[in-house]
Amino acid sequence: MMNLGSLKIGNNIVLAPMAGISNLSFRVIAREKGCSLAFTEMISANGLVRQNLKSSDYMLSSSEDKPLGVQIFGNDPVIMAEAAQIVAERGADLIDINMGCPVKKVVKNGAGAALLKDPGLVSQILAAVRKATQKPLTVKIRSGWNVQNINAVQIARIAEEQGVDAVIVHARTAVQGFSGSADWTVIEKVKNSVGIKVIGNGDVKSGGDAWRMVETTGCDGVMIGRGSLGNPWIFTDVLTYQSTKSTHVGPTLHERKEMILRHFNRESGFGDGSNSVKRFRKHLLWYTRGLRGGSAFRAKVTAISEKKLLLQEIENFFEQAELPYQQIRS
Numbered sequence: 001m002m003n004l005g006s007l008k009i010g011n012n013i014v015l016a017p018m019a020g021i022s023n024l025s026f027r028v029i030a031r032e033k034g035c036s037l038a039f040t041e042m043i044s045a046n047g048l049v050r051q052n053l054k055s056s057d058y059m060l061s062s063s064e065d066k067p068l069g070v071q072i073f074g075n076d077p078v079i080m081a082e083a084a085q086i087v088a089e090r091g092a093d094l095i096d097i098n099m100g101c102p103v104k105k106v107v108k109n110g111a112g113a114a115l116l117k118d119p120g121l122v123s124q125i126l127a128a129v130r131k132a133t134q135k136p137l138t139v140k141i142r143s144g145w146n147v148q149n150i151n152a153v154q155i156a157r158i159a160e161e162q163g164v165d166a167v168i169v170h171a172r173t174a175v176q177g178f179s180g181s182a183d184w185t186v187i188e189k190v191k192n193s194v195g196i197k198v199i200g201n202g203d204v205k206s207g208g209d210a211w212r213m214v215e216t217t218g219c220d221g222v223m224i225g226r227g228s229l230g231n232p233w234i235f236t237d238v239l240t241y242q243s244t245k246s247t248h249v250g251p252t253l254h255e256r257k258e259m260i261l262r263h264f265n266r267e268s269g270f271g272d273g274s275n276s277v278k279r280f281r282k283h284l285l286w287y288t289r290g291l292r293g294g295s296a297f298r299a300k301v302t303a304i305s306e307k308k309l310l311l312q313e314i315e316n317f318f319e320q321a322e323l324p325y326q327q328i329r330s
């Protein structure tokens with residue numbers, strides 16, 4: 001159990017916001033496998049306020065998709081407050097402010113991780129958003145802008161002062177992007193400096209990793225991003241590891257196939273169904289990583305845009321993947 005403001009969450013394992021990935025179908029799949037809080041991808045506060053359709057699409061959700069964290073980004077306190085009200089009215093159970101995105105397009109507008117360079121503005125944005133909504137509020141930060149300016153503790157203290165309920169720390173600098181490894185000691189320092197909840201993030205790739213993060217940093221929750229790509233079983237692994245200190249046995253080929261079909265089925269019924277093949281291809285590449293015949297399959301799939309053909313290729317792939325080795329050689 002984990003409490004974030006007024007929100008009670010079944011466990012402390014969280015799916016990360018990931019642009020182009022953490023949509024409704026992926027979130028529900030992750031929840032089925034044990035994660036208890038999931039986030040939308042980052043949504044432009046400007047887009048929401050201007051009623052941009054794409055921004056609203058990112059909020060598509062369902063009754064199975066609860067509790068839902070909605071992440072917004074921007075840099076104007078007034079617009080951020082208005083956007084927070086909009087997402088609260090549209091069903092967000094929790095609102096997260098993005099202060100970690102290192103992408104140029106975002107940073108050059110002073111949003112995302114660029115905010116880490118302006119603690120005064122961070123304070124204003126959080127004060128405005130806190131005033132605008134009673135919903136549980138979190139802020140997702142990086143360790144700092146660069147190694148010379150590691151200021152996660154300073155930003156977390158500001159968040160606490162402004163009544164934010166939890167801080168999520170991706171323990172890399174913005175300049176680092178996704179390179180190198182996450183420095184979990186920053187999570188520990190933040191945890192030791194504030195009284196609000198701290199959710200650690202960065203490089204958790206197994207159940208063992210998640211609990212090592214909890215043990216070494218003292219963090220209250222763990223957020224998982226890339227480790228869940230093609231591997232929603234990671235959430236089961238985290239929960240299994242918590243109770244048994246051993247690794248959950250990975251899915252059989254059959255279970256993997258069933259998951260792919262279920263995920264694709266959800267994706268087809270979601271949003272613009274006609275684009276589902278295109279949206280799902282990347283998941284297929286992840287789901288089949290390291291499997292026999294995987295690279296040939298991935299090459300074929302990349303050229304497919306029709307649902308029926310894709311389903312046929314999935315059938316063919318699992319048929320050959322399940323064959324005993326002797327039959328392949330003959």
Ligand SMILES: Cc1cc2nc3c(=O)[nH]c(=O)nc-3n(C[C@H](O)[C@H](O)[C@H](O)COP(=O)(O)O)c2cc1C
Binds near residue numbers: 040
């Ligand atoms: C493809 C991709 C998209 C991402 N999009 C977002 C986003 O929209 N908002 C955000 O706060 N972080 C985003 N992130 C960062 C993740 O939420 C997470 O902080 C980061 O991947 C580190 O965690 P991990 O090592 O478990 O992947 C994204 C990461 C990836 C790989």
